[in-house]
Every structure is written in structure tokens, then in C-alpha cells.
Amino acid sequence: MRREGSALSGVGTVVLKELADNLTSTRMRLLELLIFVTGAGAAYSTIGEVRQQLSEYPFVFLLIFTAAHEPLPSFVAFLGFLIPIVAIALGFDAVNSEFNRRTMSRILAQPIYRDALLIGKFLAGLITLAVVLSALWLLVVGLGILMLGLPPNTDEVLRGFAFLLAAIAYGGVWLALALLFSVIFRSAATAALASLAVWLLFAFFWQMLVPLVTMAVAPPDPYDPYSALHTINVGMDISRISPNTLFSEATLAFLSPTTRALGPVLSSQMQGAIRGTPLPLGESIAIVWPQLTALLASVIVLFVIAYILFQRQEVRA
Amino acid sequence: MSGPIILAEQLTEAYGTNVAVDHLDLAIEQGEVFGLLGPNGAGKTTTILMMLGLTEPTSGTARVAGFDPLRQPLEVKRRVGYMPDQVGFYDNLSGVVNLRYTARLAGIPRREIDPRIDAAMSRVGLAEAAHHAVKTYSRGMRQRLAIAEILMKQASVAILDEPTGGLDPQATREFLDLIRSLKQDGMTILLSSHLLDLVQSVCDRVALFNVGKIGLIGRVNDLLREVLGGSHVIRVEATGSQLDRAIAAVPGVKRVTEQGGVFRVEASGDLRPQIARAVVAAGGDLITIAAGHASLDEVYRQYFEGVRDAA
Numbered sequence: 001m002r003r004e005g006s007a008l009s010g011v012g013t014v015v016l017k018e019l020a021d022n023l024t025s026t027r028m029r030l031l032e033l034l035i036f037v038t039g040a041g042a043a044y045s046t047i048g049e050v051r052q053q054l055s056e057y058p059f060v061f062l063l064i065f066t067a068a069h070e071p072l073p074s075f076v077a078f079l080g081f082l083i084p085i086v087a088i089a090l091g092f093d094a095v096n097s098e099f100n101r102r103t104m105s106r107i108l109a110q111p112i113y114r115d116a117l118l119i120g121k122f123l124a125g126l127i128t129l130a131v132v133l134s135a136l137w138l139l140v141v142g143l144g145i146l147m148l149g150l151p152p153n154t155d156e157v158l159r160g161f162a163f164l165l166a167a168i169a170y171g172g173v174w175l176a177l178a179l180l181f182s183v184i185f186r187s188a189a190t191a192a193l194a195s196l197a198v199w200l201l202f203a204f205f206w207q208m209l210v211p212l213v214t215m216a217v218a219p220p221d222p223y224d225p226y227s228a229l230h231t232i233n234v235g236m237d238i239s240r241i242s243p244n245t246l247f248s249e250a251t252l253a254f255l256s257p258t259t260r261a262l263g264p265v266l267s268s269q270m271q272g273a274i275r276g277t278p279l280p281l282g283e284s285i286a287i288v289w290p291q292l293t294a295l296l297a298s299v300i301v302l303f304v305i306a307y308i309l310f311q312r313q314e315v316r317a
Numbered sequence: 318m319s320g321p322i323i324l325a326e327q328l329t330e331a332y333g334t335n336v337a338v339d340h341l342d343l344a345i346e347q348g349e350v351f352g353l354l355g356p357n358g359a360g361k362t363t364t365i366l367m368m369l370g371l372t373e374p375t376s377g378t379a380r381v382a383g384f385d386p387l388r389q390p391l392e393v394k395r396r397v398g399y400m401p402d403q404v405g406f407y408d409n410l411s412g413v414v415n416l417r418y419t420a421r422l423a424g425i426p427r428r429e430i431d432p433r434i435d436a437a438m439s440r441v442g443l444a445e446a447a448h449h450a451v452k453t454y455s456r457g458m459r460q461r462l463a464i465a466e467i468l469m470k471q472a473s474v475a476i477l478d479e480p481t482g483g484l485d486p487q488a489t490r491e492f493l494d495l496i497r498s499l500k501q502d503g504m505t506i507l508l509s510s511h512l513l514d515l516v517q518s519v520c521d522r523v524a525l526f527n528v529g530k531i532g533l534i535g536r537v538n539d540l541l542r543e544v545l546g547g548s549h550v551i552r553v554e555a556t557g558s559q560l561d562r563a564i565a566a567v568p569g570v571k572r573v574t575e576q577g578g579v580f581r582v583e584a585s586g587d588l589r590p591q592i593a594r595a596v597v598a599a600g601g602d603l604i605t606i607a608a609g610h611a612s613l614d615e616v617y618r619q620y621f622e623g624v625r626d627a628a
Contacts, residue, residue: 002386002388003387003388003389003390004391004392005389005390005392008424009391009424010421010424013418013421013422014422040545084565101405101407101408102401102403102404102405102407103405103407105371105399105462106365106400106404106405106406106466107419107422108371108421109369109371109394109397109398109399109401110394110419110423111390111391111392111394111423111424112391112394112422113390113391113397170355178450185626196606243353243549290612314372315366315371315372316362316363316366316372
């Protein structure tokens with residue numbers, strides 16, 4: 001049985017309304033302030049160190065993103081930490097707040113499908129996230145140009161841009177997760193706590209759990225040297241369930257052009273390679289293509305689950 | 318358009334074994350004010366949501382303005398204005414901004430939006446507060462804002478779920494006047510309520526709901542006439558076998574309906590002595606026998622009491 005009319009009618013209206021809400025809410029202003037101060041601070045503090053390597057390293061500009069100036073973590077590490085929080089803040093009350101304000105049935109009684117509401121809310125969140133990250137990215141690049149006194153070369157700009165896209169995809173995963181919880185839990189506080197619990201798991205505890213799980217699943221056989229390799233690979237696969245791992249691997253490949261592989265490499269595989277030489281951008285992208293695909297796939301899977309649950313939800317509060 | 322504007326045929330909604338709406342048949346004519354009456358949980362809201370295509374019926378069909386709410390929900394929702402129970406708005410936005418959002422969702426041409434909103438707001442008496450945030454609105458103002466939304470949509474059907482819920486008597490009166498003025502515009506209105514007074518004063522026809530079924534349906538005046546003049550209704554509580562036949566055999570008895578040992582007898586006069594004799598003669602134990610309901614309120618109360626006893 002087919003329903004008539006476009007599932008997308010009304011999406012634009014929802015996006016504009018949600019975007020206006022996102023950009024004017026106090027919650028977002030505070031988060032923007034937080035991310036700008038910490039992000040720009042981290043980048044600013046590293047520039048002093050970066051300057052000393054100006055003559056030695058061909059990709060100085062990218063060092064602004066990756067270099068850490070003790071005791072501050074690098075800009076990239078900050079983002080890996082803060083993007084999920086911003087994305088969760090954008091999504092955790094997307095759907096349940098409509099129920100709690102009792103606006104849901106009134107909005108759905110307008111000639112739109114539920115699809116429009118959910119897609120509109122997700123797109124508005126993603127656009128907000130993209131705007132915040134692009135602004136931050138431009139700010140850091142601008143700071144770099146001012147303080148280093150030289151413009152980034154084409155390769156650096158492209159790599160920086162690829163990193164920005166990966167960051168938005170990474171944010172999209174957390175946004176979709178928060179949106180999913182906002183569909184599942186009627187209480188916004190529960191949805192926020194559930195999202196933050198998942199974030200805590202992946203941000204802090206996942207790397208502790210990985211060795212335990214790996215040893216249980218694929219213990220190395222002391223008489224078989226290849227089994228050790230197998231154990232390492234299994235461990236990496238388990239680690240890559242976490243979007244944080246996927247994002248940090250993607251950033252590593254984009255921002256450190258000398259990265260040739262993300263897993264263990266046998267010396268036979270390194271034969272003929274010149275150590276320390278940068279890869280062209282295309283090769284770097286090829287290395288982390290699976291990571292990027294996995295990030296996008298997570299966004300889609302989480303959104304689809306949220307979509308199905310939302311379609312089946314009772315409208316009455 | 319010919320035929321009823323709202324039509325339900327064998328409409329059923331079941332959640333597992335729990336049947337919320339049970340094979341409901343309903344036909345509402347254009348321009349009618351129709352009241353769905355019943356206690357909370359009787360299936361009124363579920364029926365309304367099925368009419369709007371917001372809930373999928375388990376079986377049966379509905380037609381609103383000639384469209385199937387299940388397959389053509391957008392067409393239905395374009396023509397129907399809906400005011401949910403305890404209607405909500407975006408509190409931090411003004412009344413006008415709230416309406417603008419729904420106007421765009423409803424696909425109203427951009428340059429018509431503001432004139433329509435202004436007209437609707439002054440009609441419901443919210444012109445003064447139009448640009449204030451909705452969080453400053455009283456309950457009654459929110460209800461009127463919901464009516465303004467329906468007016469702005471220029472809907473031909475308005476579905477109001479518990480429209481006077483939580484209103485004080487003064488606000489209720491004003492609200493009822495508003496509903497009457499909508500009726501004068503030719504709008505078809507379907508409203509649900511558990512307050513009989515409200516329905517009695519504005520509705521052309523009412524349906525009494527209980528556990529998903531319509532118990533009584535008819536014009537308010539007919540129901541009142543049935544109760545106040547013409548026929549008498551006698552309630553007989555008795556135990557015994559085949560008492561309904563014994564009572565029906567009494568001359569002057571028009572109809573006997575039984576619900577769990579309580580017989581509702583429609584008769585041409587006050588036949589209490591004859592019925593009492595018939596029950597005793599049939600070997601039944603007569604427990605109570607009561608006659609005459611003064612108002613529709615009584616019918617309503619009695620009807621649901623009987624049904625609840627049966628449950």
C-alpha cells in the first residue's frame with residue numbers, strides 16, 4: 001500500500017525553524033563559546049612550537065592541528081572530545097521535546113509526513129554542526145596565517161578540508177545517536193544521560209576494554225608467530241567499533257601525510273619504501289577510506305533505526 | 318461534494334488484545350457539529366487520530382472529505398484543522414510566529430500567510446497578544462490560538478479533542494461562542510468531550526462512546542425528547558432467567574436492553590407496577606426499579622453506569 005504525496009514536503013520549513021532554534025538557543029551559544037575558546041586556545045598555544053619547525057617540515061600548517069603543547073592536548077584531540085558533546089546537545093531533545101511541549105500532534109496534523117520532521121531536525125543539527133566546525137576551522141587557519149606569516153599550500157588546504165569533512169561525519173554519528181535516544185526516551189534528561197553514557201564508554205573506557213576483550217576472543221598462541229599478528233588485528237577491529245577510533249585514524253592519515261598504514265606492518269611490506277616521505281592526498285584518503293565509510297554508515301544506520309522507531313511511535317502523548 | 322464528510326466503516330484499532338475502538342460506524346454530514354461523548358479511555362482520541370491518519374487502523378476504513386486518511390493523509394490534513402487535547406505551542410515564540418510555522422508546513426502561499434494570520438487572530442480575540450510569547454498566554458488563550466490556527470488553514474473540518482478541558486466557566490462560555498460562530502461559517506466540527514453540558518449546548522448530534530463502541534447516537538433534541546416527553550425509560554435491576562422476554566411481553570414496552578442484570582426498558586408510560594409484576598411472575602428477584610430521567614446528563618450517567626457494572 002502506497003501513501004500519496006512527497007515524504008519531503010515541509011522538510012525545508014522544518015530545517016529553517018530548527019536551525020533558527022539551534023542558532024539562537026542559549027545552550028548552543030554556551031557550547032560555541034566553549035568549543036571556540038578551547039579549540040582556538042589549543043591551536044594558538046601550539047603555533048609557537050610549530051614555528052620552530054618551519055624550515056624542517058613541509059606540512060607545517062597541519063602541525064597546528066596535530067601538535068600538542070603540554071599540558072594542553074592538541075587541537076584534534078580537543079575536537080575528538082568536544083564534537084560529541086556539541087552533537088549530543090543538538091540532538092538529545094529533538095523529538096521528545098515535541099511530545100513534552102505537546103506540539104507533536106499539532107505539527108503532525110499539518111499536511112506533512114513524519115519523515116519531514118525527523119529529516120528536517122537531523123539536517124538542521126548537521127548544518128549547525130557544520131557551521132560551527134567550519135567557523136572554527138577558518139579561525140584556526142586564519143590564526144596560522146597571521147602568526148606563521150605564510151599561507152598554506154594547496155595540499156595542506158585540501159588535507160585540512162578533508163579533515164573538516166571527517167569531523168562533520170564524526171559529529172553526525174553522535175547527532176544521529178542523540179536523535180535516536182530522543183525518539184526512544186520520552187524524558188529529555190534520560191536521553192541526554194544515555195547519549196553521554198555512550199560517549200563516556202567510547203571516549204574513556206573503550207581503550208581499556210579492548211585488550212581484555214581481545215585476549216578473551218583471540219588469545220595469541222605462543223608457538224605461532226602469526227597468531228600474535230592476528231591478535232593485534234582483532235584488537236584493532238574491536239577498537240574501531242568506537243567512532244572515536246575511526247575519527248582519530250582518519251585525522252591521522254589526513255593531517256600526518258607520512259602515515260603509511262594504520263595497522264601493524266611487516267618489514268617485508270616496507271621494502272623499497274622511503275621512510276618519512278609524505279604520501280599524496282589520494283593515497284592518504286585510500287588508507288582511511290574504510291574509516292570514512294564506517295563513519296558514514298554509522299550515521300545512516302543510527303538514523304534509520306531512529307526513523308523506523310519514530311514512524312511506529314504513537315502520536316498521542 | 319455529496320454524502321457524509323466524515324465516514325467510518327467498521328473502524329477498529331486493537332493494541333494486542335486490548336481493543337481501543339471496536340468496529341465503529343459513523344457518518345457525519347457537512348456543516349454538522351458532532352459530539353463524541355464518553356469517559357476517558359473510551360476510544361475517542363484514537364478514533365480522531367485514525368480520522369487524521371496519525372494512527373493506522375487495525376481494520377476498517379475511514380473517509381474524510383472523500384479521502385482515505387491512510388493513503389492520502391496529506392489531502393486529509395490539508396482540509397482538516399485539529400486541536401489536540403491539551404494543545405501545546407512553542408513557548409518561547411510569539412503566537413504569530415507559531416502560526417507562521419504551521420502556515421508554511423500547511424503550504425499556504427507565502428504572501429497570504431500574514432493577512433490570514435491577522436484575520437484569524439482578531440477573530441479569536443488575540444490581536445492584542447499576537448506578538449507576545451506563548452509562555453505568557455493563559456490556557457484559554459492557547460485554546461483560542463489553536464482555533465486561530467484552524468481558521469488560518471481555512472479548514473473545512475475542525476476536529477477538537479476535549480476543547481474545553483481545563484478552562485474556567487467564563488473561558489468555556491467564550492470558547493463555546495467561538496465554536497458556534499465556526500458553525501455559522503459552515504465548518505463541520507467534530508468534538509470529543511466528557512462534559513455533557515458542553516455537548517448539549519453546541520452539538521447537533523452526539524454519539525455516546527464506551528470501550529470503543531458507540532452506545533447511543535442521535536440528535537440532541539431527539540435524545541432529550543425521548544427522555545423528557547414521549548417515552549419513558551425504566552431501569553430494572555433483577556435476577557432470574559429470561560426476564561427480558563417477560564418484560565418485553567408487558568403491553569406498552571417498546572424495547573428492552575440488558576446489561577449484566579440491569580434492564581433498560583423503553584415504554585410508552587410509567588409501567589413500573591406492571592413490569593414489577595411481570596418480573597415476579599416470571600420467577601425473578603426484583604432488586605430495584607427506577608423510572609424517568611430528567612436530563613441528558615442523567616441518560617449519560619445512567620448509560621455508563623450500566624455499562625461499567627457490566628464490565
